[in-house]
Amino acid sequence: MAQGTLTGDRQAFFSAIRNNIKTPPGGKAKRVENPMEGLFTQRETTVEERQVLRDRFIQEWNTLGGQAFSVKDRQELVGKLGEIIRERKIKQAMRWDHPELEKLQLEDVFLQEQASLSKWPLDKDYQTWIDQAEAMEAGIIWGDIAMAESGTLVLPASTAQPTTVCILPITLIAIFTTAQLVDGFYSVMKLLKKRYGTSLPTTTTFITGPSRTSDIEMDLTIGVHGSKYVYACILDE
Amino acid sequence: MHIEPSFRRRYQKALADQVMIKAVKLGTGRLRGKRAQAIEEVGQERWANFRNRAEAIRLHVIQHLDQYLEQLIDNVLKKGGHVCLAKTGEEAVRYIEELAKKKNAKNIVKSKSMVSEEIHLNPALEKMGCKVIESDLGEWIIQLANETPSHIIVPAMHKNRFQVADLFNAVNTGPKIPAETADLCAFARQYLRQQFMNIDIGITGCNFAIADSGAVTICTNEGNARIVSALAPTMVTIMGMERILPSIEELAVMLSLLARSATGQKLTVYNTLSTGVRIGEELDGPQEFHLVIVDNGRSKLLGSKYEKVLNCIRCGSCLNACPVYRNIGGHAYGWVYPGPIGAVLSPLYQGMDKYGELAYASTLCGACHVACPVKIPLHDMLYALRNDKVELEKKGELVEDITFKGWSAAFATMSRYRFSIRMARRFQFPLVKAGKIAFGPPPISDWLKYRDMPALPDKFFHEVWPELNKDRKE
Numbered sequence: 001m002a003q004g005t006l007t008g009d010r011q012a013f014f015s016a017i018r019n020n021i022k023t024p025p026g027g028k029a030k031r032v033e034n035p036m037e038g039l040f041t042q043r044e045t046t047v048e049e050r051q052v053l054r055d056r057f058i059q060e061w062n063t064l065g066g067q068a069f070s071v072k073d074r075q076e077l078v079g080k081l082g083e084i085i086r087e088r089k090i091k092q093a094m095r096w097d098h099p100e101l102e103k104l105q106l107e108d109v110f111l112q113e114q115a116s117l118s119k120w121p122l123d124k125d126y127q128t129w130i131d132q133a134e135a136m137e138a139g140i141i142w143g144d145i146a147m148a149e150s151g152t153l154v155l156p157a158s159t160a161q162p163t164t165v166c167i168l169p170i171t172l173i174a175i176f177t178t179a180q181l182v183d184g185f186y187s188v189m190k191l192l193k194k195r196y197g198t199s200l201p202t203t204t205t206f207i208t209g210p211s212r213t214s215d216i217e218m219d220l221t222i223g224v225h226g227s228k229y230v231y232a233c234i235l236d237e
Numbered sequence: 238m239h240i241e242p243s244f245r246r247r248y249q250k251a252l253a254d255q256v257m258i259k260a261v262k263l264g265t266g267r268l269r270g271k272r273a274q275a276i277e278e279v280g281q282e283r284w285a286n287f288r289n290r291a292e293a294i295r296l297h298v299i300q301h302l303d304q305y306l307e308q309l310i311d312n313v314l315k316k317g318g319h320v321c322l323a324k325t326g327e328e329a330v331r332y333i334e335e336l337a338k339k340k341n342a343k344n345i346v347k348s349k350s351m352v353s354e355e356i357h358l359n360p361a362l363e364k365m366g367c368k369v370i371e372s373d374l375g376e377w378i379i380q381l382a383n384e385t386p387s388h389i390i391v392p393a394m395h396k397n398r399f400q401v402a403d404l405f406n407a408v409n410t411g412p413k414i415p416a417e418t419a420d421l422c423a424f425a426r427q428y429l430r431q432q433f434m435n436i437d438i439g440i441t442g443c444n445f446a447i448a449d450s451g452a453v454t455i456c457t458n459e460g461n462a463r464i465v466s467a468l469a470p471t472m473v474t475i476m477g478m479e480r481i482l483p484s485i486e487e488l489a490v491m492l493s494l495l496a497r498s499a500t501g502q503k504l505t506v507y508n509t510l511s512t513g514v515r516i517g518e519e520l521d522g523p524q525e526f527h528l529v530i531v532d533n534g535r536s537k538l539l540g541s542k543y544e545k546v547l548n549c550i551r552c553g554s555c556l557n558a559c560p561v562y563r564n565i566g567g568h569a570y571g572w573v574y575p576g577p578i579g580a581v582l583s584p585l586y587q588g589m590d591k592y593g594e595l596a597y598a599s600t601l602c603g604a605c606h607v608a609c610p611v612k613i614p615l616h617d618m619l620y621a622l623r624n625d626k627v628e629l630e631k632k633g634e635l636v637e638d639i640t641f642k643g644w645s646a647a648f649a650t651m652s653r654y655r656f657s658i659r660m661a662r663r664f665q666f667p668l669v670k671a672g673k674i675a676f677g678p679p680p681i682s683d684w685l686k687y688r689d690m691p692a693l694p695d696k697f698f699h700e701v702w703p704e705l706n707k708d709r710k711e
């Protein structure tokens with residue numbers, strides 16, 4: 001990748017900073033070692049413990065105005081998806097190109113409901129995919145990491161798993177297994193660091209419930225820009 | 238929007254606007270309640286630990302700002318992003334203007350950026366013929382009203398839904414939108430979505446830049462910044478140069494504090510961590526990314542007694558806690574940042590001559606300090622600013638000067654003190670009604686307009702003490 005360019009006088013910019021920074025009498029403040037230590041729950045969880053996390057995630061997600069539920073297997077998931085397609089009257093949806101979603105053969109469910117499910121990328125041409133993506137009524141994604149304590153999906157993007165799918169359509173359906181669940185930020189950040197080091201993906205999105213605003217008379221309204229209807233389907237391990 | 242130069246005129250105008258006062262009281266009350274509930278859930282002790290940790294993180298970063306900024310810049314450049322180092326607001330504006338010209342940009346969609354308000358970016362781009370649309374709902378409302386934000390988190394807090402409906406109907410070509418929040422939001426979604434689809438340049442603010450990975454974090458509840466950064470072929474992120482953290486571990490602490498302090502949420506709905514330019518075969522995300530790092534007066538605060546104000550994470554919590562803000566709203570502060578944080582930042586960034594009076598927009602109760610997630614001693618700074626102002630002008634107001642000189646003389650000896658108390662009791666007599674003074678001659682008449690003063694008691698403690706002491710001895 002070509003290196004970017006720098007505009008402005010770097011030396012002058014930094015000399016204004018360096019000339020003013022002072023070392024206080026006791027010395028400069030040290031970097032906080034382990035900044036998350038003791039503030040967040042931190043543990044490796046067992047399958048049983050992750051079922052507790054699943055219930056916590058469901059509770060948080062529902063409180064936020066979404067709908068989360070656990071399903072035992074693909075068959076139960078298919079039934080639930082059918083309900084969502086009918087409830088939201090979805091005619092066309094798009095999904096991430098993800099091996100776990102591939103395995104679930106969701107296209108069949110949509111066909112049964114006389115709806116269509118397209119796999120990303122929809123088109124290689126920018127304007128074409130953008131228009132197609134905008135026309136989609138639902139986006140289906142795989143919840144890579146899910147934070148139980150706050151009801152948050154953590155979604156590192158990649159070529160096959162772009163953020164557009166989870167932000168443009170009015171309905172978002174996230175599918176994941178209890179194996180994806182962690183307590184909170186401590187585990188998430190450690191996991192991201194382990195996976196990517198400092199080379200983070202182009203975008204990592206943390207989604208905590210549906211799009212919301214209280215900008216008019218502090219009246220909470222759902223779905224002003226992003227997804228209005230957010231579903232989390234959690235498959236048991 | 239015309240901004241009255243005198244603070245007195247501005248707050249008088251604010252006090253006369255009952256719709257605004259009612260809306261601000263309701264809004265700040267709700268936000269305070271939600272924050273309190275969130276802290277209750279976390280637990281007081283853990284919350285205190287969070288604040289201590291956050292303060293330590295910010296303190297370290299600000300004292301090593303050069304180091305972290307260098308690291309950030311190198312990482313952004315390495316990832317193909319462009320960086321503009323703007324010493325002043327004008328330099329930042331010029332850079333973005335030139336970019337817009339180069340891209341032949343017609344449609345610019347913004348997500349919330351306080352720094353862009355600070356540097357007056359929108360008028361400059363509009364002057365070039367660009368259509369600039371604010372996509373945050375509150376920001377869009379005030380853009381339509383041609384006003385400035387009145388709250389850091391809820392920019393249109395001062396407007397009610399009827400006023401919003403009028404603004405929306407003025408740009409609406411379809412059937413009239415009723416003054417119902419759900420209908421107004423539905424219209425905003427549909428109208429602003431069209432703007433997103435035609436975006437040439439997206440401009441965002443920056444909650445936190447991450448030095449070791451060259452990433453920027455943008456937090457919105459609505460998801461507008463997420464859409465901007467997904468769809469804009471060219472994305473510009475404007476950051477105040479102090480908004481930086483070493484790594485994502487510190488980010489976890491800050492995001493947890495920010496959401497709870499701002500709105501009482503556990504986390505903001507959309508937190509986007511972006512490294513800028515799309516890579517490989519990726520189809521969404523910007524093809525070009527520009528990070529504009531703005532100094533605009535910040536570097537001169539480093540090493541000063543006001544340095545800690547650079548720890549601010551713009552959560553708005555001090556506004557909700559402040560009894561002055563709650564009674565006059567945001568516009569009375571006159572510049573971009575309202576409330577206690579604005580009362581400190583405005584004179585420091587814009588000059589004592591213009592905004593020095595804001596140091597008096599405080600009761601010095603310290604509620605802002607208690608509310609601040611990064612423990613900025615705002616009340617101490619307001620006090621220091623008052624001192625600076627007096628020093629700078631080398632004289633207080635004449636009446637104030639005489640009063641304090643008289644006060645000092647009267648309190649210098651016990652006999653003078655007793656004499657002045659006797660005199661004050663005698664002269665207060667015509668003003669006292671039911672134990673209170675509710676009116677009086679200038680200059681105290683202004684003060685008494687909004688509150689009563691208790692009358693001097695018949696006997697002060699030092700006058701009853703000999704009596705009491707006698708009883709005690711017996």
Ligand code: SF4
Pocket residue numbers: 389548549550551552553554555556578605608609610611612613615
């Ligand atoms: S000064 Fe503190 S409370 Fe006020 S906006 Fe900044 S961080 Fe929030």
